Amino acid sequence: MADIFDPDSIFKAYHRDLETGQFRPDGIPCQNCKCEDCVWLPYERVVREVRYLVHGRVYYRAILIWRWTCSRCKKTFRHLPPFLEPYKRFITPVISHIAKRVLVEERMPYEQAVLISKSDNRAIIYNRGDGSSLSASTCWRWIQWMATLLEPYLSENPKSATDMTFSKHETNSHCFNRNQAKSEKRHKNLHLARRVLFEVISGFS
Secondary structure, rough: OOOOOHHHHHHHHHHHHOOOOOOOOOOOOOOOOOOOOOEEEEEEEEEEEEEEEEEEEEEEEEEEEEEEEEEEOOOEEOOOOOOOOOOOEEHHHHHHHHHHHHHHHHHOOOOOOOOOOOOOOEEEOOOOOOOOEOHHHHHHHHHHHHOOHHHHHHOOOHHHHHHHHHOOOOOOOOOOOOOOOOOOOHHHHHHHHHHHHHHOHHHHH
16 A cells, blocks of 8 residues: 555644644634634633554654634634545545545455555554454445535535436446445445545545
8 A cells, every 4th residue: 555645744734834833723604603703712722642654654743722712602613634634543645545445446345445555455454552453344334424514515405316316527337336234234335435535635646
């Protein structure tokens, strides 16, 4: 497996922007009161452990994340770095890289997608000394999560549900094999996740 990126440069750039005040939520509407002109006040810094891949092995890195307070409603929110999604331990480039194996490039079964490569069938190992490896169920959960990113739109636009399944990047002829989609619901989720991969998080692919 080729390395996703140089983790040191990405993390260092993020922490540099954090310390110099360049990484702020200015201009982002409050999720609670929806104000667009609110002033964000620093509340606290928390440490969060994230996971990334290097040479087919999962490593851990502690990063700082600021919590900010809305000047109007006084609610506090985390302002996550661009390479991290809410409640996800792995950074987004890793999620999209593994998901792409199932959804686009090779349409692998989940068990193969979490191996180092097609030519190297060793498992992706966590670097913590207990021999545990990245599981196929983790890969499937990532794909389910990607599909749910479209749920708010589909609930508000039920007539668009069928059209939303297929995007300009694919056609109805793009089929997933039985090892990937054993039910109609799973098949739909795979197509929705594929669209999200292209149109929502393609910048991390």
